[in-house]
Amino acid sequence: MDTSDEKLFLTCVQANPINRQILQLAPQLGLSDWWLTAGALFQTVWNVLEGKDPQNGIRDYDFFYFDEDTSYEAEDAVIRRAKELFKDIDAEIEVRNEARVHIWYEEHFGVPAIPFASVTDAIDHFAAKTCCFAVTSDANGQISTYAPYGFADLFARKIIPNPVLAPRNVYEAKTKRWLSHWPSLTAEPWPERKPSPNIAGD
Numbered sequence: 001m002d003t004s005d006e007k008l009f010l011t012c013v014q015a016n017p018i019n020r021q022i023l024q025l026a027p028q029l030g031l032s033d034w035w036l037t038a039g040a041l042f043q044t045v046w047n048v049l050e051g052k053d054p055q056n057g058i059r060d061y062d063f064f065y066f067d068e069d070t071s072y073e074a075e076d077a078v079i080r081r082a083k084e085l086f087k088d089i090d091a092e093i094e095v096r097n098e099a100r101v102h103i104w105y106e107e108h109f110g111v112p113a114i115p116f117a118s119v120t121d122a123i124d125h126f127a128a129k130t131c132c133f134a135v136t137s138d139a140n141g142q143i144s145t146y147a148p149y150g151f152a153d154l155f156a157r158k159i160i161p162n163p164v165l166a167p168r169n170v171y172e173a174k175t176k177r178w179l180s181h182w183p184s185l186t187a188e189p190w191p192e193r194k195p196s197p198n199i200a201g202d
Contacts, residue, residue, distance in 0.1 A: 005151040009045065010143060013135060016044040016054035018061060018091045023137040025085055026063070029078070034065035035119045035134035035146065038126065042133055045154055046182045057181035060092040064119045064134070070100045098122040111167050120146050127166035127174060130159045159187040 014020050022036050040061040047056045063082065067074060075097040082095045098116050105113035116122040119134070123146065126132050130153055134146040153160050159178065161171050168190040175187040 005155070006145055006147070009041075009133070009147070009151055009154070010135070010145065012045040012048040012054075013041050015048050016040070016058075018055060018058075018089060019044060019135075021089050022061060022063065022086065022093065023135065023143060024141070025089075027137060027139045028085055029065075029081060031065045031067070031078070033067075033119050034063065035123070035136045036061065037064055037119075037123055037134035037146075038062040038131050041135065042130055042154055043178075043182075046157065046178075046185065049155070049157065050182060050184055055091075058091075060094045063093050063095045064098050064122060065095070066098050066116075066119045066122075068099055070097070070103065072100075075100060109167060109170060111165070113165060120148075124148055125165040126162055127171040128159050129162045130154055132162065157182070157185045159185055161188055161190050163191055 014023075019036065019040055022040075026034060026036070039058055043056075043058045044054050047054045047058075065078065067078070075095075078097065079095045082093065086093050098119050098121075101122060102113045102115045105111070113125075116125070123132050123134050129149045132146075132148050133154070135143055136146075137143045149160075159175050163171075171190050179185055179187060
């Protein structure tokens with residue numbers, strides 16, 4: 001990974017004061033695997049690149065963690081702790097245990113999901129590769145980045161589909177909203193499925 005690209009990415013991400021506050025406070029939750037991810041990051045970068053308010057168009061801030069206790073009660077307890085910790089942050093912060101996603105994913109999106117093995121595994125399954133970014137921080141303020149597809153498409157303002165889990169309609173709905181907020185973006189179409197080979201030969 002190009003360290004200069006990562007440095008630019010983090011500079012853009014931290015231009016958003018909401019991101020800075022979350023990264024500063026979150027270690028107090030004591031979670032072993034947590035990441036700030038998705039629109040909080042890539043949409044902030046788009047805003048900086050377009051010269052807009054860093055918070056423009058960001059509806060919520062996705063805060064993912066991973067805990068093998070998949071009970072509703074355990075997740076709810078973390079959500080309540082986070083709500084108290086982040087109470088002075090003027091933003092909607094969505095706290096979710098990614099170990100539970102497969103429980104509700106099909107009902108919400110119409111396709112089944114296998115259990116994720118970690119937060120980064122969940123991020124790898126986002127509808128667009130352009131969404132696949134995450135940052136976390138430790139008690140000393142050291143920030144780590146997760147960017148499995150690199151930064152080139154993000155800085156070029158290209159939306160690239162990631163057809164590994166989310167259905168086409170989810171990707172197209174997201175790109176429609178993003179293009180309305182950030183007109184400098186371009187979006188690649190969802191790939192057409194190739195027909196399966198006729199192994200019977202008839």
